[in-house]
Amino acid sequence: MMKGYDLMDAETKKTNYSDHSAYSKRNLWSGILFGLGLVAFIDETLFHQLLHWHHFYDKSTTDIGLVSDGLFHAFSWFATIGSLFMVADLRRRNALWLKRWWSGMMLGGGGFQLYDGIIQHKLMGIHQIRYVENVLIYDLVWNILAAAMILIGISLIFKMQKDPKLLRDKATNE
Amino acid sequence: MNNNHIHHDSGISLEYMLLLLIVIILMLYILAAVLSNRRHKKWPLQRTLFWTFGVLCAAAALIGPLANRAHMDFTAHMLSHLLLGMLAPILIALAAPMTLVWRTLHVKTARRLSNLLKSWPVRTISDPVVAAFLNLGGLWILYMTNLYSAMQQNILLHLFMHLHIFIAGYLFTISMIYIDPTPHRSSFIYRAIVLVIASASHGILAKYIYAQPPNGVPAAQAEIGSMIMYYGGDAIDAILIFIFCLQWFKASRPKTKTYESASS
Numbered sequence: 001m002m003k004g005y006d007l008m009d010a011e012t013k014k015t016n017y018s019d020h021s022a023y024s025k026r027n028l029w030s031g032i033l034f035g036l037g038l039v040a041f042i043d044e045t046l047f048h049q050l051l052h053w054h055h056f057y058d059k060s061t062t063d064i065g066l067v068s069d070g071l072f073h074a075f076s077w078f079a080t081i082g083s084l085f086m087v088a089d090l091r092r093r094n095a096l097w098l099k100r101w102w103s104g105m106m107l108g109g110g111g112f113q114l115y116d117g118i119i120q121h122k123l124m125g126i127h128q129i130r131y132v133e134n135v136l137i138y139d140l141v142w143n144i145l146a147a148a149m150i151l152i153g154i155s156l157i158f159k160m161q162k163d164p165k166l167l168r169d170k171a172t173n174e
Numbered sequence: 175m176n177n178n179h180i181h182h183d184s185g186i187s188l189e190y191m192l193l194l195l196i197v198i199i200l201m202l203y204i205l206a207a208v209l210s211n212r213r214h215k216k217w218p219l220q221r222t223l224f225w226t227f228g229v230l231c232a233a234a235a236l237i238g239p240l241a242n243r244a245h246m247d248f249t250a251h252m253l254s255h256l257l258l259g260m261l262a263p264i265l266i267a268l269a270a271p272m273t274l275v276w277r278t279l280h281v282k283t284a285r286r287l288s289n290l291l292k293s294w295p296v297r298t299i300s301d302p303v304v305a306a307f308l309n310l311g312g313l314w315i316l317y318m319t320n321l322y323s324a325m326q327q328n329i330l331l332h333l334f335m336h337l338h339i340f341i342a343g344y345l346f347t348i349s350m351i352y353i354d355p356t357p358h359r360s361s362f363i364y365r366a367i368v369l370v371i372a373s374a375s376h377g378i379l380a381k382y383i384y385a386q387p388p389n390g391v392p393a394a395q396a397e398i399g400s401m402i403m404y405y406g407g408d409a410i411d412a413i414l415i416f417i418f419c420l421q422w423f424k425a426s427r428p429k430t431k432t433y434e435s436a437s438s
Binding site: 066067070073074077081082085088092093 | 400
């Protein structure tokens with residue numbers, strides 16, 4: 001499918017360079033939204049449904065926890081579908097920039113996981129990662145992984161800004 | 175067991191009346207499609223199918239085995255509500271009933287109808303925020319007050335609530351996705367925000383039902399019903415979000431020369 005873009009005439013390709021910088025924000029946001037949706041989706045399918053580590057409802061849940069959980073759940077669902085339509089939109093404009101998109105995904109995924117792990121699990125008490133004695137280990141792995149994802153995302157963005165060649169990198173080369 | 179005596183006195187005749195009504199509603203659409211095909215191009219078959227399945231989804235919540243179980247079993251009740259308030263409205267919206275009415279009616283009547291749809295009361299209730307309030311507000315009142323248990327005692331209240339759930343669900347759906355001609359349009363971003371908040375409110379209510387079952391509902395049934403509401407709502411919301419994003423995607427199609435040459 002990617003091959004199709006190589007067949008395009010040189011003139012179209014030229015305009016793509018400017019498209020990339022014009023659409024770089026949209027690439028980043030599409031990635032952020034998809035990352036958020038993906039992490040929420042993994043949380044729901046793997047930890048709630050398959051492993052049964054997370055509980056649907058925990059008596060310790062605060063009201064604000066319920067509201068936060070509901071909002072993020074609904075938003076992540078919308079973000080997953082919407083961000084994929086954004087990818088389709090970027091592709092039809094020949095402006096999909098995968099590196100930028102991936103850095104956004106790391107940032108969005110890590111950001112949401114960190115929010116879930118610290119604010120929602122710990123402060124709002126919506127549920128624990130797993131109902132075991134040494135939950136601290138689970139919390140550490142969860143949040144360190146989240147922080148690592150954020151750092152990878154940020155470093156990717158910085159790399160791109162330092163290296164102007166990368167800014168002009170074509171999506172079709174990746 | 176008070177359901178039994180309701181069923182013996184007025185229940186049977188009411189069920190037959192509802193069945194008759196459902197058959198008439200199904201037939202009217204097909205009749206309109208056939209009649210208008212004489213003067214216009216052929217009405218798409220998939221729209222008739224959407225209508226049929228939509229009406230059947232709503233019908234399943236009103237009569238038949240699921241509806242009967244819903245009187246006693248909260249999980250069955252929740253399933254029937256998903257069909258009546260969420261899935262049936264989407265299917266019926268996809269059937270574009272107003273478009274069909276328009277091309278079937280004579281020009282004069284059609285114009286009068288379109289004036290009615292442009293009036294301020296219709297504009298008000300078809301605003302995404304108002305439609306979301308009617309839809310979700312009705313649900314919060316139903317499950318967080320005594321209305322749910324009262325509804326099981328009074329057949330008329332029961333019918334009214336079902337009618338409300340369907341109409342509010344339909345209003346909300348057509349305030350989000352535009353299949354029929356829509357005189358009052360809201361921006362995509364405004365609708366997206368309302369859609370996320372409304373579906374969040376649906377999920378929050380589902381978890382509240384888990385925590386505090388409505389009066390007269392056993393905890394075990396409330397827990398399963400809550401999960402059906404939460405995950406079933408997600409599944410049907412995905413259809414709504416998909417159609418919404420698809421319409422957004424189509425509306426924001428690039429119209430520059432670059433795109434024309436790229437797509438050819």
